[in-house]
Amino acid sequence: MPQDASARAEFIVGVRAFAPLSMSIIPFGVVCGAAASTAGMTPLQASAMSWVIFAGSAQIAATQLFASGAPLLVILATAAIVNLRFLMYATSLATRFRNQNRRWQALIAYLLTDQAFGLTVVHHSQHPERQADLRWFYLGVAGATWLSWQLATIAGILLGSLVPASWSLDFIVPLTFIAMVVPLLDDRAMRLAAASGALASVLLVLPLKLNLIGAALIGVAVGVAAERLWVRA
Amino acid sequence: MGQGMNHLPGELAGELFVWSMIVGIGVATFLLRFAPIALLARLELPAWLTQALRYVPPAVMAAIIAPPLFFADGTPTIDANLPRIAAATLAAAVAWRTRSTLWTIVVGMLALWGLQALLA
Known part of the structure; x- marks a missing residue:
């Protein structure tokens, strides 16, 4: 938590802005964790997917390819293509965060997601006067996303094997993508x-x-x- | 499994494969996120790349959504996944109207369960 009052206020605004999205990110994370676990990864590997990579679409694509026995290079190339959109998001954020030091830029980069990008761009256009604390808004959204994602994946790893396949919870994956692609x-x-x-x-x-x-x-x-x-x- | 890892004992080769995958994707993903922020104060993406990148999300997401709907056990099919296709279509309509991920998931899952129960 930042010490400065206006920075802290923006951080909390960011966490609040994330709250409605948690309802879609948490089920997706649970399914990602369960899928990695079912594909044969150890619990440590399955959770490392979420904190080393921290990108749901690439994680699920890589997990499916891994389960089907694809070669390593194909998995890496596919994940890179799926994540090419971050190049676009980061380019757009670069102008807004160009004055941050390297450490902040690395943190902003690591935490970049579709949600953090989308909410930050909207917030910045609605409140351009709060530019100085924009990084704290971003950290509020992205930090809450990160924490939800990690906890959801761990829940998926622990509970995944208990949910019967007849519940078809894997269908949450295409549904999440449908919700992301249709507005485009x-x-x-x-x-x-x-x-x-x-x-x-x-x-x-x-x-x-x-x-x-x-x-x-x-x-x-x-x-x-x-x-x-x-x-x- | 990776071609070059055949001489290792199976379990170790498997571990190595998974960790190479996780770290490899992790590094590539971080660079895609970091490079523009770190460099772009001086550097700009060429116009053709910016234009092409706009189409990556729809193309990639559609390509992830479609195969499980139209494939069963590796062969193209319609019948086997009819409930999924119908539920996905309904979910797309909900996504278009509400722009809400939550409603898309809720309606899509309820539709799938309903159709599976009807056809069971």
Whole structure:
């Protein structure tokens, strides 16, 4: 907790802003922990996924590939592609946090998630006058996300084997992704990128479990091509 | 398992594989998050990269969502996962209307359980 009163207030505003999201992050974390555990990782390895990587989508993609016996390099490359979006988020945050020292920047980077990025951008545009304490708002959101994620994963590792498969709790994973992807589909190029990514992931037959990478690249190419065609037209 | 680890005893090779995976993804992920913040005061991403990165989330997420809906045991199918496809479609409609992750999960899970009970 920061000593300065306005910094502390912003930290608490950040934690509060995170609260409604905990309802979706916690089930996702539980499923991630349970999946890693079921895939054959030890409890230490399964929880390390969450604090070393700390990126749910990449963790679940890597876990599924690991369970299906994919080669190490394919798992690493797939996770990197899934996490390419952080390059975009971090670029956008860079201008807002350019005056922070290296230690703060490393902490901000480690804690970067879809949620922390989204909430911080919205908060900053609504309260530009609080720029000086923006890092504390960010730390409130991101710290609460981190803690929820770690506890949820541990719960998943401990309880995962007790939940019968007939409950179909693994379905929370696609549902979480649906909730993340649908709001992005406001323009035609984004819809085409998603549709071709989905189609390619189902129809593409690639060796070594390269499907996700192939489908992602096709989706991005179609999106970019569509945007260029429509801008020119 | 990794090709180069075949000469190690099975259990050790497995441990090494998992830790290489975790640390490898962890380092790559941290660099993707850190590099722009650390360097971008001086550096800017080229326009084509910024444009392409915009399409990574929809393409990747759609490619993660679709296969489990249309595959069973590695072969394309529709019938086996009809409840999942229907529940996912309904969840997408809820996500579009409410923009709420919580409602998307709640409605999607209830729909799946309902359909599984009906078809059981």
